[in-house]
Amino acid sequence: MKTLVFRRDTLRFPQRDFDMVKEGVLSLSVAGVLILGSAALFGAPFRPAVTNKEAALSQPVVVMQTALGDLDGQGAIASYGPPYNNGWHGVAQSTQAIGPFAPETWWGTPYAIHTANADVLQPLGMLATASGNQTLSAALKTYERAPYGQQQQWDQNLSTALGKARVQGGQVVIPPGQYGPVALMMKDELALAKSGLLSGALDRETNAGPYRWNVQNDLLFLQGAVLTNMAGQINMQGGQWGINHDEQAYPGPWWLTPYTALYQMPPWNTLPNGDQLAAYTMGLMFGLLVVLPFIPGLNKLPRVMGVHRLIWRDWYRKLESSDACVECPLRATCRQEFRAGVDVAPASGVPACYSGRDSQDMPGNTPGGVLHAG
């Protein structure tokens, strides 16, 4: 005789009438009213993305400092390291590692960016060509032909001066100094950004042709102080639970709360490899959630917590009120399970009080709806 391998143990229990299709349609309708209604009433948040033009108009000094950091190689992205470049003189400044474990560096520089060329020299070269600006062309040639030490000296002098720069009538006023061609280059870089053409110049670098899918260089130019300042004004920085909330009163991606919480506490918000640690911490926590059924102790936790008594309160109440043990073949065990002062479960693992033997007498049972599986 063929043995049925699969057995559906829920059929040990008395059954009640249930309309799955009706429940599905009802649920879809209720969800539909909630979702479509909320969309009509509240809309959805949208704050336009920040452009280089807006940044240049609102934070001209910061934009010049960013461009100068890209030119002298000491800016955040210029010195980042893999996957963008090899850092400041071959030493990555932003690569994160746990001891010698630095998977960020395993892939080399797949998204290479040489910031001096990408953000400053190439865009300014195009601007000079397009506008026939001989002064800018000459400045670029002077800079590119100068020895490295001289370039750094000019860059350093201007970097110091920008710290004392003032904005007057929309113009950045820099104290006089030995800046070589760099002051003019940065002034024209700012003008290019103000015109709105810098984004196009940066986007063309990360895309093979007219289709602009990859906005890496555009975003990397803005990613430092420019966006951080703007995010701070609307409480969206990392230390302000930034990613967790959306615009104003709209709910944000609150399901990222555990991840965002890590950034509010040490060591995640203090260590230089905090991002890497946060990613692995979340990975570990998620892994535990996935394998929860196999973790001894944790997989017994729900029974100890006892919330199931609330969820299944109708079931337990029915068992008690119907005196379910009366007709049970395992009557002694059954009564002990309900009445005894000690916790007793049948050795077989079959629930003594609802084994299905006499389920005709069970509350909620519908005639003919009872199925037995042995």
Place this chain on the structure above:
Amino acid sequence: MNWTRIIRTRVSEKLTWDNLLPSEQPVYVSSLVYSFGVFTLSSLVFCIASGVIMASKGAVWYQSGSEVAMYFRAVHFWSVQAFFFFMTMHLVGQFFMGSWREGRALTWVLGALSFGVSVVEGFTGYLSRGDFFSQWNQVQSKDAFNGAGMDGFLNILNNGQVYGLHIAVLPLILILLVGWHLVAVRAKGVVPPYQARALGKGGDQR
């Protein structure tokens, strides 16, 4: 060994019409908690439907300011909120019910994996909004993705890749996982209550 016969036997044993479209349930299936799963699915239907409409018109459309586009954008936004709300309630409820018991560990694993994929799917969606929220979180998250070593596969600043993941790769994985999760639920049936404990010790029947 006949693979066809094995598969046919297993499928026909587990996936009977009685299991797939039950007209009866055990009497203990009587709580609001049981509705969270089906509400999660219903919300997912609206996520997918609004997402498909938005994808068919393209990313520029839903950033255009057109009132119709803004409405579908809002439907997508609120369906995602509903999806995560009901899915979280479903997860918490199933935890308290210890719903991995009696051979249902795979069901739990598939559900938890679906939750994880949904989080990544949601994040790539937030990055595809094309607004300041996208821009800021894109540059903020790059350090975590890079630092974790994901940079070998993912350039989070490449919108073409992020959008492709959001509208094709991750939804396909999610739909497969959710489908498998549903089949696992229907094949084994709803987890039975914990056995009643002694009344004198604050038993379950109280």
